[in-house]
Amino acid sequence: MPESFWIAVIAVAGTIAGYIVSIFQSNKQHEHQKELELMQRNWEIQDRERDYQLSVRQRRWDQAEQFISAMTQDFHQFRKNAIFLVNADPNSDMKDQVFEFAYWQKYIDESVFQHGPVIGVLSTSYYDLESSWNKMEQAWQNMAYHYQFLYEQKVLRVENIDNPQEMLQAIYDVYGSYNEGLKQFIIQIDKIRQNSFQVEEKI
Secondary structure (H helix, E strand, C coil): CCHHHHHHHHHHHHHHHHHHHHHHHHHHHHHHHHHHHHHHHHHHHHHHHHHHHHHHHHHHHHHHHHHHHHHHHHHHHHHHHHHHHHHCCCCCCCCCCCCCHHHHHHHHHHHHHHHHHHHHHHCCCCCCCHHHHHHHHHHHHHHHHHHHHHHHHHHHCCCCCCCHHHHHHHHHHHHHHHHHHHHHHHHHHHHHHHHHHHHHHHC
């Protein structure tokens, strides 16, 4: 056979081989592109999930702090009202200065207790919010006990109490206990926030 025939055969074979290689490379690139797109989608999903989880935790932290702040303001007012009752003349008109105890008890039942489980969710094995919450809750109960006694004695019975200095000291002790719980709460929730942000940065 003439040499030109073999040259043509070799050229055609080279073209076919090149075409096959081109198809193989194209398929390989296509598969690689699909893998990259799949990885990208997975990363985006993970980022969205992580952002959502962090935003949920942030909302819970904010809600817990906002509630504790509101509770603390009310507790201070509760304490001032109790001190006022200790020093008040039972024969004076005190309607504008004190609340009925039923108001405070209703507030405790409807607002304070329902936040305990939420705070429990935020607690971890390393960062304990529940013990500080329980301390504040117990202080509130103790203040309610003192207030109820004072209200019944001075407002309902219109009588003085026998030991005003002891009652004032008891009120100050409860106030100190509440503040200690509040301090522990602030320290722990700050640690939870800081630790969670550090984990997010590492991811």
